[in-house]
Amino acid sequence: MYRSHTCGELNISNIGSEVTLSGWVQRIRNLGGMTFVDLRDRYGITQLVFNMDANADLCLRARELGREYVVSVRGKVCERSNKNPKMPTGEIEIEVERLDLLNTSELPPFTIEDETDGGDELRMKYRYLDLRRGALQKNLYLRHRMASEVRFYLNSMDFMEVETPFLIKSTPEGARDYVVPSRLNPGEFYALPQSPQMFKQLLMISGYDKYYQIVKCFRDEDLRADRQPEFTQVDCEMSFVEQEDLLKTFEGLTKHLFMKLKGHEFSGPFPCTPYRQAIDSYGTDKPDIRFGMKIREITPAVKGEGFAIFDNAEYIGGICVRQGASFTRKETDQLTSFVKKPQIGAKGLVYVKFKEDGSVSSSVDKFFGEEKLKSLMDQFNAGTGDMLLILAGERRKTLKALGELRLEVAGRLGLRKDGEFAPLWVVDFPLLEWDDETQRYYSMHHPFTSPKDEDIPLLDTDPGNVRANAYDLVINGVEIGGGSVRIHNSQLQQKMFEILGFTPRQAREQFGFFMDALRYGTPPHGGIAFGFDRWVALFGGSESIRDYIAFPKNNAGRDVMINTPSPISQEQLKELKIKVEK
RNA sequence: GGUCCGGUAGUUCAGCUGGUUAGAAUGCAUGCCUGUCACGCAUGAGGUCGCGAGUUCGAAUCUCGUCCGGACCGCCA
Numbered sequence: 001m002y003r004s005h006t007c008g009e010l011n012i013s014n015i016g017s018e019v020t021l022s023g024w025v026q027r028i029r030n031l032g033g034m035t036f037v038d039l040r041d042r043y044g045i046t047q048l049v050f051n052m053d054a055n056a057d058l059c060l061r062a063r064e065l066g067r068e069y070v071v072s073v074r075g076k077v078c079e080r081s082n083k084n085p086k087m088p089t090g091e092i093e094i095e096v097e098r099l100d101l102l103n104t105s106e107l108p109p110f111t112i113e114d115e116t117d118g119g120d121e122l123r124m125k126y127r128y129l130d131l132r133r134g135a136l137q138k139n140l141y142l143r144h145r146m147a148s149e150v151r152f153y154l155n156s157m158d159f160m161e162v163e164t165p166f167l168i169k170s171t172p173e174g175a176r177d178y179v180v181p182s183r184l185n186p187g188e189f190y191a192l193p194q195s196p197q198m199f200k201q202l203l204m205i206s207g208y209d210k211y212y213q214i215v216k217c218f219r220d221e222d223l224r225a226d227r228q229p230e231f232t233q234v235d236c237e238m239s240f241v242e243q244e245d246l247l248k249t250f251e252g253l254t255k256h257l258f259m260k261l262k263g264h265e266f267s268g269p270f271p272c273t274p275y276r277q278a279i280d281s282y283g284t285d286k287p288d289i290r291f292g293m294k295i296r297e298i299t300p301a302v303k304g305e306g307f308a309i310f311d312n313a314e315y316i317g318g319i320c321v322r323q324g325a326s327f328t329r330k331e332t333d334q335l336t337s338f339v340k341k342p343q344i345g346a347k348g349l350v351y352v353k354f355k356e357d358g359s360v361s362s363s364v365d366k367f368f369g370e371e372k373l374k375s376l377m378d379q380f381n382a383g384t385g386d387m388l389l390i391l392a393g394e395r396r397k398t399l400k401a402l403g404e405l406r407l408e409v410a411g412r413l414g415l416r417k418d419g420e421f422a423p424l425w426v427v428d429f430p431l432l433e434w435d436d437e438t439q440r441y442y443s444m445h446h447p448f449t450s451p452k453d454e455d456i457p458l459l460d461t462d463p464g465n466v467r468a469n470a471y472d473l474v475i476n477g478v479e480i481g482g483g484s485v486r487i488h489n490s491q492l493q494q495k496m497f498e499i500l501g502f503t504p505r506q507a508r509e510q511f512g513f514f515m516d517a518l519r520y521g522t523p524p525h526g527g528i529a530f531g532f533d534r535w536v537a538l539f540g541g542s543e544s545i546r547d548y549i550a551f552p553k554n555n556a557g558r559d560v561m562i563n564t565p566s567p568i569s570q571e572q573l574k575e576l577k578i579k580v581e582k
Numbered sequence: 583g584g585u586c587c588g589g590u591a592g593u594u595c596a597g598c599u600g601g602u603u604a605g606a607a608u609g610c611a612u613g614c615c616u617g618u619c620a621c622g623c624a625u626g627a628g629g630u631c632g633c634g635a636g637u638u639c640g641a642a643u644c645u646c647g648u649c650c651g652g653a654c655c656g657c658c659a
Binding site for chain 1: 583584585586589592593594608609610614615616617618619620621622650651652653654655656657658659
């Protein structure tokens with residue numbers, strides 16, 4: 001028998017018991033006459049004690065152990081004379097009677113501690129060692145518990161989990177596909193799913209009216225700290241529902257997870273804001289509403305007053321920073337260089353400070369009198385001590401820059417608090433987006449998203465202004481999930497493909513099976529997909545999803561542990577009838 | 583496709599405007615130590631300064647290229 005208990009469960013109540021423990025050697029403290037060994041498994045750490053007086057031979061053997069050796073010990077649980085209140089097992093130790101060395105270990109390249117000395121690069125290469133660390137084990141356990149609670153909740157609501165294929169068909173819409181060559185069909189390729197979208201809709205057509213799946217999805221796009229080439233979605237779909245039903249159901253799931261994993265209860269329904277309003281007030285479709293500082297447009301108020309930068313701008317807007325008048329010149333300069341960074345792209349920053357003594361100071365005093373600036377103050381409901389930050393330029397870009405500035409300032413002021421969660425439904429997304437480069441419309445969500453009934457007439461006259469029955473769940477400025485009510489009418493679906501620039505023939509080739517299916521009694525349906533990795537990271541308190549994935553890829557899509565992607569042999573290529581260009 | 587940051591001992595880092603033998607901490611090894619828990623003390627080993635070229639009397643340091651890692655913009659229905 002390797003173990004009777006784990007290294008995390010013994011305490012004062014077990015005193016006197018004979019136990020067997022197995023695990024890894026965390027650390028050895030050799031005091032000469034006696035030696036302490038910390039034994040670790042994923043449940044905790046238990047101190048082993050060896051004494052020269054009691055058993056010199058055993059004690060000498062214990063001193064020979066090294067870090068990460070695997071051992072099994074038998075001994076008696078004893079009360080410590082010096083207790084350690086910092087650890088759960090700190091009141092006891094094991095007086096070892098028998099020590100079995102199960103395996104030795106090379107010296108690890110970094111320390112297996114919560115506060116490791118290893119850098120990212122090294123830890124990724126030795127991921128299996130990194131995963132031994134408590135911090136990572138905690139993250140993966142959180143992930144496991146969240147997945148369990150998702151299943152528990154959805155199962156209890158009569159959802160059923162159905163698997164869908166990974167080897168599917170490449171489609172021209174959306175992200176780039178990962179592609180898999182077919183040996184049995186030379187020159188032809190499968191694609192890995194970007195999401196099981198059509199399959200879950202087909203399941204609705206098949207009558208599985210409440211479906212979910214915790215499933216891998218694949219997108220061949222450039223990566224970020226919160227984007228992996230393969231990622232996990234909680235993919236859901238329901239039949240006989242309207243948007244309200246969907247939001248209510250998945251708000252329920254969200255609240256359940258918050259309750260079970262964060263002990264956090266929300267009073268009342270999540271707030272809901274139309275896309276248009278999110279853009280106007282926050283400069284983004286995924287606003288962080290843990291704090292206010294909403295963007296306001298002031299174009300009419302300040303345009304045409306002789307300040308060329310404003311007079312030539314399509315849009316002028318700003319945010320009000322409470323108590324911002326105390327910002328130093330250095331700080332406002334830093335904010336100016338922040339907005340001028342190429343990623344933000346603003347030309348400059350105008351500030352107006354309303355000082356405690358009632359005076360106003362601004363970077364545009366030359367152009368605007370004190371009275372004019374004070375009337376601006378009223379537009380923002382600003383008081384003494386506050387500061388306005390104003391940007392001007394092209395409407396879309398300026399709003400986006402203001403959104404970034406808002407986050408930057410809030411970050412500096414500590415308004416984006418860690419333990420606080422502010423969920424938000426963003427609804428009424430546009431159905432389509434115009435692309436200048438290819439001169440055509442693209443689906444903002446995907447081509448199966450239904451337009452709002454009242455906007456359907458606009459499909460012919462003003463497609464860019466058609467709103468969709470589409471929604472995102474945003475928490476603390478992170479897009480956690482998104483979905484829509486789908487099109488369940490084959491004529492409307494066909495029309496969508498037309499608007500997206502497909503000829504009837506192309507639509508037939510790409511989506512024929514799906515349009516056929518729609519004709520066989522498709523129920524009204526809709527759904528949502530949650531970015532599971534991001535959700536876990538949000539709950540775990542990190543921006544990087546890599547810390548919550550057992551074996552992640554780096555920002556070039558490489559797995560540096562197994563060193564892939566990698567070339568394949570000439571034989572494999574030949575079999576697949578593939579020639580590689582150099 | 584683009585921008586920025588980094589690469590020096592096993593590890594994390596310092597090393598200024600180029601100038602003696604490239605340092606610290608930690609880890610590791612050895613010795614001492616009977617209540618440690620980041621044990622302590624002493625001694626010691628450990629380096630192609632990512633790689634290549636250039637500038638220079640002289641390069642870890644400056645320049646260019648390249649590789650690797652990270653962050654971001656574009657991209658991600």
